[in-house]
Amino acid sequence: MTEFKDTYGPWAIVTGASSGIGVEFARQLAAKGLNLILIARRKDRLDALAEELSGKHQITVKTLEVDLGASDFLEKVREGTDGLEVGLLVNNAGVAVNGPLHKPDLEKQLQMLHVNCTAPMVLAHEFANQMIARQKGGIIFTASVSSFFPVPYVGHYAATKAYGLFLAASLNYELRKDNIHVQAICPGYTESEMTEKVRAKKMSAQAVVKESLDKLGRKSVVIAGLKNKLMVWFMTKFFSTEALARIGGRMMEK
């Protein structure tokens, strides 16, 4: 625990900490003794979580109401983190816009691109520079098993998740000489607001986050859970990208 805190503390940012996987990142990092900066739009939820965690652990928790789809998000994050030593950035916030690309408003697709790709990249750029100066730290991107496949009808969402996966794996290579560990955690269906209406079997957010944090510094790409690992291995080993699109498309049409 102390080793984790020494490497990735004293402060961790968790985006999307108002629900689902982000809440669990906050809980498990708090248990490891890191001070937290929780980011999302629903401030009431962040404040309730901050109260819970600072009551349970000897840590300080700050909450920032930030819309990661807005153009001024970086200034708000800078203001809220000024003077704090951020050793871990968890780029977890995300949205999923479903349906064929042309159906939802273009504005919704652009918002998703901003929240899922632009904001995590900008935050990684911002905090990697600070971590390089300290010669330690970590960055986690919440990607997805859909990062590995084209998925017709949620193709743009899957593409945003592929962005996180490839950026994380490349950054891990670039930054390893500076003792900074970057990881893409790739969950399959996981219990959260995003999957409330999905009837498939889901992993708990707790198990996903535990696997991510246990493997931080050792693995830059983590597929959560054995079933998901086997599924990704099998599909990418035996099928071409075109075939995967056909298989995915037919499954989505059912």
Ligand SMILES: NC(=O)c1ccc[n+]([C@@H]2O[C@H](COP(=O)([O-])OP(=O)(O)OC[C@H]3O[C@@H](n4cnc5c(N)ncnc54)[C@H](OP(=O)(O)O)[C@@H]3O)[C@@H](O)[C@H]2O)c1
């Ligand atoms: N659940 C799954 O099956 C699954 C599988 C693979 C990957 N993922 C990924 O896991 C991550 C977390 O999702 P989740 O499953 O935990 O879903 P969730 O319960 O819907 O949580 C999404 C989080 O992102 C935040 N968020 C969304 N838009 C935002 C914006 N414009 N500005 C700031 N924060 C914003 C939400 O906060 P506010 O609404 O309060 O702003 C919320 O805290 C996402 O990146 C998702 O793509 C999920």
